[in-house]
Amino acid sequence: MASKETLIVDCDTGIDDALALLYLLRDPDVDIRAVTTVFGNIDAVTAADNTLRVLELAGRPDIPVAIGARDNWLGNAHFAPYVHGADGLGNTDLPAPTARPVAEPAAELIVRLARENPSTLHLLAVGPLTNLATAVLLEPELPGLVKHVTIMGGAIRHPGNATPAAEANISNDPEAARTVLTAGWPITLVPLDATMGERITEGHQRRLRETGTPVTAFAAQMLDQYFDFYEGNVFGDRSAACHDPLAAAIAVGDVSPVLAPVVAVDVETSQGPGRGATVADVRGQYRNFPAQDDAHVRVVLETGGDFAELLADRLCDDPTPTRRVA
Amino acid sequence: MASKETLIVDCDTGIDDALALLYLLRDPDVDIRAVTTVFGNIDAVTAADNTLRVLELAGRPDIPVAIGARDNWLGNAHFAPYVHGADGLGNTDLPAPTARPVAEPAAELIVRLARENPSTLHLLAVGPLTNLATAVLLEPELPGLVKHVTIMGGAIRHPGNATPAAEANISNDPEAARTVLTAGWPITLVPLDATMGERITEGHQRRLRETGTPVTAFAAQMLDQYFDFYEGNVFGDRSAACHDPLAAAIAVGDVSPVLAPVVAVDVETSQGPGRGATVADVRGQYRNFPAQDDAHVRVVLETGGDFAELLADRLCDDPTPTRRVA
Numbered sequence: 048m049a050s051k052e053t054l055i056v057d058c059d060t061g062i063d064d065a066l067a068l069l070y071l072l073r074d075p076d077v078d079i080r081a082v083t084t085v086f087g088n089i090d091a092v093t094a095a096d097n098t099l100r101v102l103e104l105a106g107r108p109d110i111p112v113a114i115g116a117r118d119n120w121l122g123n124a125h126f127a128p129y130v131h132g133a134d135g136l137g138n139t140d141l142p143a144p145t146a147r148p149v150a151e152p153a154a155e156l157i158v159r160l161a162r163e164n165p166s167t168l169h170l171l172a173v174g175p176l177t178n179l180a181t182a183v184l185l186e187p188e189l190p191g192l193v194k195h196v197t198i199m200g201g202a203i204r205h206p207g208n209a210t211p212a213a214e215a216n217i218s219n220d221p222e223a224a225r226t227v228l229t230a231g232w233p234i235t236l237v238p239l240d241a242t243m244g245e246r247i248t249e250g251h252q253r254r255l256r257e258t259g260t261p262v263t264a265f266a267a268q269m270l271d272q273y274f275d276f277y278e279g280n281v282f283g284d285r286s287a288a289c290h291d292p293l294a295a296a297i298a299v300g301d302v303s304p305v306l307a308p309v310v311a312v313d314v315e316t317s318q319g320p321g322r323g324a325t326v327a328d329v330r331g332q333y334r335n336f337p338a339q340d341d342a343h344v345r346v347v348l349e350t351g352g353d354f355a356e357l358l359a360d361r362l363c364d365d366p367t368p369t370r371r372v373a
Numbered sequence: 374m375a376s377k378e379t380l381i382v383d384c385d386t387g388i389d390d391a392l393a394l395l396y397l398l399r400d401p402d403v404d405i406r407a408v409t410t411v412f413g414n415i416d417a418v419t420a421a422d423n424t425l426r427v428l429e430l431a432g433r434p435d436i437p438v439a440i441g442a443r444d445n446w447l448g449n450a451h452f453a454p455y456v457h458g459a460d461g462l463g464n465t466d467l468p469a470p471t472a473r474p475v476a477e478p479a480a481e482l483i484v485r486l487a488r489e490n491p492s493t494l495h496l497l498a499v500g501p502l503t504n505l506a507t508a509v510l511l512e513p514e515l516p517g518l519v520k521h522v523t524i525m526g527g528a529i530r531h532p533g534n535a536t537p538a539a540e541a542n543i544s545n546d547p548e549a550a551r552t553v554l555t556a557g558w559p560i561t562l563v564p565l566d567a568t569m570g571e572r573i574t575e576g577h578q579r580r581l582r583e584t585g586t587p588v589t590a591f592a593a594q595m596l597d598q599y600f601d602f603y604e605g606n607v608f609g610d611r612s613a614a615c616h617d618p619l620a621a622a623i624a625v626g627d628v629s630p631v632l633a634p635v636v637a638v639d640v641e642t643s644q645g646p647g648r649g650a651t652v653a654d655v656r657g658q659y660r661n662f663p664a665q666d667d668a669h670v671r672v673v674l675e676t677g678g679d680f681a682e683l684l685a686d687r688l689c690d691d692p693t694p695t696r697r698v699a
Contacts, residue, residue, distance in 0.1 A: 206530070211653060282659045283659060326538045332532060333608045334609040335609075
């Protein structure tokens, strides 16, 4: 049977990256061809290690993992252990992986797979966009070779989270984000406007814990760290935003946005207070967003608000791996 | 009796500037010491001429009008006849004024009156902030000499109107706006987030027309041009935002904001897509906006939505001039 989506997942694994991977891995109709890693929540090498741990927990050590950019284009990367824990996975002590990352660098892998599978691959990017931008520099025809790009990132009518203006993935490499968002491929951007409205709560965590499979127990344990951060710094209660899992669910068609106009998007790359802001032209908001010439970014401004329920359902429903090792 | 507020109104008159002036002039407890003009909706000289016409219509030719900045700091001003009509007042052919502007330049007048009336003056700025910034350069102690500054401008969780990121008053001189917003005076900023939610409609226009005083007939006639613009470009129906009148009403205490946190505000002054964006730190929105050290800008994010009713009431209630000529 044809898979419903053939993905390369580019991530900085990360608590919510791990949840996104686990969510996708439980759907037998989703074909993850490779995972590429980038600095962001954690360094790119640890992100690859974390990814392998998560893939093995889900019974999929066969999926290749490639390490990508270790720093952004200006060379000032920093990580977020205060959000994701010192290990990036909420200090959960998941067993060390038996598999190892492939030797091929992330951007080269993306270009190679796109050439081998023209108009087939869906790139799901849930970290800084350095790998995708590098891939576009390696192969300027890349935007015509991939089917779609879904990106978790940005903040439009919502404040940033890394700075008052900028969301963390974009803030971590605004130059790369500008390259990717202004390249001519069809993009779905899932910004904070949508993800902050999709909250996973202690109720979901309890359900994951009580289900008690290795996957759900791990997810529940990670959420402790995530809730600690969100309680003190964001929501003031023990809940968290479903950033990366929501982008994953939108990429594979599980979630249909409530409001998602196709609009022009650019990124501010100054060194001023707006650095890293995603400037989307949503001025048509009072007139049902009239069409804009040459716009090619679908910006998800609103989703239904009940995605965490679906996420918990998916993780809890079937404790067996969704796909055999090849 | 002590006036409830002693104002200098700095404006680029302008349909909604004219409405703001008429609104204020009908309150006998508001003392307008001077009006200063700036380029923006129209050129600064025409703005002064328009202001004098409006003051004379309201029976107040005694209020001094001073011409200010004819261009922004980068020398690339442009005006908005497509919004406000070729004359800036909706092509209403109000009689030419008998009074003339004073010789003193706007910024000098602001500094002089502030020195003469320390801790007394409330600056209400509803155009580009070039005059206020110039006044701060002339007198660095100015922020300590005025009582308060209320500014119509900016867009926080709302799209811009001049560009996707920037509201027109800020966009017209981002460098000046940054100077003013980061000076240490107490500021109330009234951005599009608030003003776009306060709409004057055809119902209000009908009431103004039927009341039939010179002031209300003029207001109703101006609204034709304003509604033309808003119908085609903003709301898709014949209504318009109460930008400047709302800021005026907030300045004199007639309208109490529903949501107005005191937060850090800066302005992006790059030449990138974020130029002119007002970057306000509203990341505390999920936690009732915890206090921020050194923040001194009260940002009005939400008002009640029924201000146009008050505006129409004020203009219609009493057809006689609110104050005699001195």
